[in-house]
Amino acid sequence: MGQVELQSIHKSFGPTAVLDDINLTIADKEFVVVVGPSGCGKSTLLRVVAGLEEASSGALLFDGRAVNALSPGERNVAMVFQNYALYPHLSVATNIGFGLRRAAMSRREKRAAIERIARLLEIEPLLKRRPNALSGGQRQRVAMGRAIIRNPAVFLFDEPLSNLDARLRMQMRSEIRGLHSKLPTTTIYVTHDQIEAMTMADRVVVMNAGRIEQIGTPSQIYDTPRTTFVARFMGMPSMNMIAARYDGDALVLPDTRVPVPADWPERLAPWVGRELLLGLRPEHLSLRTSPGGVPATVDLTEPTGSETLVYLHHGDTRLAARTPPDTRLRRGDQVHLDLRLDRATLFDPDTTLALPTLPADPITKGETA
Amino acid sequence: MVRSRAERMADWAVYAAMLVLALAFLLPVLWLASLSVRTQAEVFMGAARFIPEAPTLDNFARVLRDGGFQSYIWNTVKLASLGAAGAVALAAPAAYALSRMAFRGKGALMLGILSVQMVSGLVVLIPLYRFMDRLGLLESHFGTTLLYIAAGIPVTIWLLKVSFDAVPRSLDDAAAIDGLSRVESFALITLPLALPGLISAFILNLILNWSQFLIPFIMLSADDKWPISVAIFRFAGSTSAATTQLLAAACLLAILPALAIFVLLQRYILAALTAGAVKE
Missing domain, CATH: 2.40.50.140 (Nucleic acid-binding proteins)
Structure with missing residues (x-):
């Protein structure tokens, strides 16, 4: 329930082409890491999948169904942002439960769902706090909780670890991977960090200047690069x-x-x-x-x-x-x-x-x- | 930081200049204060009795007990606060659009909005009067409030745009992913986070409206509808020196609320006016 297909996706901002003929099929439950230098279009790619940006041309399919015209909320995707983008004026519990506002659930069911997620991410004692009273790693977990709770078809990660220090980054890397094996869900993970790409991905997509240079398993990418760029x-x-x-x-x-x-x-x-x-x-x-x-x-x-x-x-x-x-x-x-x-x-x-x-x-x- | 002798000299020169400036603004107020505590007899002594020999608070007591004065103050509170609330409420969506949406001619539009602020009220006074007359809105607080709102909107849009700009865009993205519409995202995320900016804009409007004179002066001719500014002007123009000390007391009392608001909340006002000036 979460195959994502990009067919000849183009995206330009004015005269500048940011995405150029992107073709990519991501299997259900697959963990794909999109990696490339700054400005290669990887974040735009993610935002197009999320519906935060509209593709200039091309088709975006979820499970074979075109979603180009759907709003982000209707696409059933969840996203973890680089700066976490937690709502500063709301408690951790409200932040996590925010995506459930429309869900057909009773207050008690929502409460229970929030507590279940908090247990999973080990942030139960923080539920009443505001985001500004949390450490970077804790904010990261809350951001993931907010994504997980809606049980989305696709997870999108936009450089989620780049604001963390090296040790925490290593730890969160394995936690995100562990989470993916506990809750197998199609995941598109964007990073400029090749270590994250190599260690986390089922498949790696290497991008450069708006184009895909190579798609392959980490070992294929490493051992048999298709271009000198890769x-x-x-x-x-x-x-x-x-x-x-x-x-x-x-x-x-x-x-x-x-x-x-x-x-x-x-x-x-x-x-x-x-x-x-x-x-x-x-x-x-x-x-x-x-x-x-x-x-x-x-x-x-x-x-x-x-x-x-x-x-x-x-x-x-x-x-x-x-x-x-x-x-x-x-x-x-x-x-x-x-x-x-x-x-x-x-x-x-x-x-x-x-x-x-x-x-x-x-x-x-x-x-x- | 160690400061040189020349720098300290420069500081003193600045202080001296500021003192002269402050006196220029303060002298009329001090004069007002002096008049307001005099007896009628001492009013005729003029500047010779700057500090009266027999100061009295009787003038204040008489003004405060006066039903007319109470009604003027109430009218002022009503017009100023409704006008401020209306300006903030109407400017907020416009400021949000200018902050969040990209469209052709946005820069020109923003300059256009600002340039409205540059037009003196005196220039449009007569057409405005005829316009409001045609609409049948003369002689009403409703019509007057609408003009207060219109007068406040341009600068409020600019103030609020800066506050909205300070709310990170990624929160809009997160809200969109969480399924919120633009309107919901504006109401539930952006507005609460821009609350300090909204409050400062409201206060600033309140203070500007408190001293508003031209609009109520042309709109309202009935005594019971006047705000304090118009009332004082009318009395000053119509009465003899026999009531100068009462008028001075009334003036001083009229300034006090605006002054109190400013002193208590200047931190917020300053924050709103300088927001976005430096990257934090």
Whole structure:
């Protein structure tokens, strides 16, 4: 009871196109995270689904029924806002119960519903307070309570955790996920935080400049990005992008040649003699103890405790490598890197699209099959 | 903050200038106060007896006991408060529309509304009189109140727009998601949250209406309908110096309520006038 379908949705504010041909189908009870940089249109997308903004063209369907003309209240959606948007002049209990004003319920039933939600979210002692007497995390819970109580067909979250500190954000992340498994409901969750996208989503939608760049499971997005934008946006540090020429049996870098795996020549036949972008995650670069591989110069190391990030350069190309925590390197050190080409993604530098001849990835293959 | 000698000198210069200004405004009031506590004999002494030798509160007692004075004050209270309430009630929806809706020509409309405020009442006095005459609304408190309301609406719209602007838009969104219509969202969410602004706008109108003179002067000719401002003017123009001390007492009493409201509530009035000036 909560399939959401967007068909060729366009939205412009004056001459500026904010959403450009958005096509997206969200299954009932699915948790979809829409992620992208500020101004990519993700919040507008959410507001169009909510009915707070009208799409300039295109169809929005809930369970196959067009809802374009329905008011937000008629769509049976609930929304949690970035700044919580609690009514400051009303008590927590009234805030939570506000959406039930029209419901065909007695006072006692409403009271009971509010108390049930308060128990679920562990905010019972706060029911009589005003929002200004609550902490950020408590306000967040009240905002969720207000959303849950109406038992909506679709939950919409608009960057709900961005006003919380790091520790609380982590906790609320798992609470929202936990809530979704207790009350499975179609959820569209908008964030600019890729960690939230990776950890919470059934499927991730990556947006850029009003368009959808890629839709996929978190591991698909991470392991097989469809465009250089997705490759750079998702992952911290971003995927390394190494410009190289393919000469038929090796990738030619400024100072070295890297022989390609045995199955590449057949797939890359049309690319002989052309420039490519070699995309490699930092964990797929490793330090060699012996000469060989790709020579590079260390710029900076960042020990995080569990690992050490090493930033280097090879010619003009900046690189990042994820290395064991005991790595001891200094700025200016010369090192040699091994590239795990079996995990690489190749991009066409002109179209920024990943080559259709992606090296097979056993993990992704297993999940999508 | 450490202040330099030059800055302190500048401060004193400002204080001195303000003192001169304050005296210019206060002297007539002090003169009024002086007259109001004199006996009839001392009134003729003029400025020589600024502080009377035999001050008396008898004038106040006589004015307060006077049935006419009570009726003028009551008329003033009635006209001022109904006018203020009407202006706030009618300006609120307009201010909400200007605060929340985007439409072509909005900036021009807002300037237009403000420019109405710039037209002096004297300029439109005669047409206004004929207009109200045609409508058959002369000589009535109802018609007078309508003009008070009309006079108050422009500045009230601006004041209320600022108050409504301060209520976050996301609350409108939340209310829409919760199924409220525009009108419900206005009444249940925006209005209660803008209450301090509504109150300040009401008080400001009340004070402006209290001293309103032109409108009741042209609208009302019957003695029993006059507010205090018109009554004082009529008496000042028609009576001899024999009642100057009584007139002074009446004037002082007439100022007091407006002054009291202002002193007690100036914090709110100032807040309304400067709201939105700085981002909090």
